[in-house]
Amino acid sequence: MKILIIEDDLNKLQRISELIRERAPDAQVTERKSYQSGLKEALKEHPDLIVLDMSMPTYDISPTEKGGRTRPYAGREILSELKRKHVSSRVVVVTQFESFGEGVDAMTLSQLKAQLRADHAKNYLTTVYYHPSETGWRDNLIAAMSLATKTREQA
Structure with missing residues (x-):
């Protein structure tokens, strides 16, 4: 299984990467730290799973x-580009924010999740809320990885 992590926060990246390598030791894990480098890798490699930061x-x-x-x-x-280029990678968004954007572009995490489900159903699996001092995100990411594996096997 090829897994791409796109995350700019180094601490969050390290914790996510450690969890993934622990739970999927045979996976080929690649890390990118920005929109451009992450998008380029996703379009070139078509990973099975993308663990994606939002901002x-x-x-x-x-x-x-x-x-x-x-x-x-x-x-x-990035999800829009995957859709446009017909890349079938499954995506789990991992974010530590509860709101995004400003002014007329602002939306809550709940609104964003609903929009991603509606607009990117073929790629988007779920969103995991990350909080560095809590452990619930770990269980949620493990469940999402399991779901990604099941949907890949059914394809």
Whole structure:
């Protein structure tokens, strides 16, 4: 199984990656840290599962690159590109935010989940709410990984 993690928060990335490697030791796990690098990898490799952050910078942050603008809906944009390019990867959104965007573009996590279900039903599996000091996210991500495996086997 090929799994792509697209996450810009290094602590969150490490914890998600450790969990995935523990639960799926035979999986080929790739990590990307921005919208551009994540999208490029997803379109090139067509992973079985993408664990996707919602808000992230446009580019990878480095000593010489500040990451460009922050994209509050980067994950949704990646889902749209997967749909447009007919990439069948299953996607689990893992976020630590309860609201997104600003002004007229603002929406709650519940609203975002409903929109993702409606607009990206072929790719989107679920959203896991991540909180660094709690462990419930782990069980929810494990359940989502199991669901991704079952849907892949049925395809």
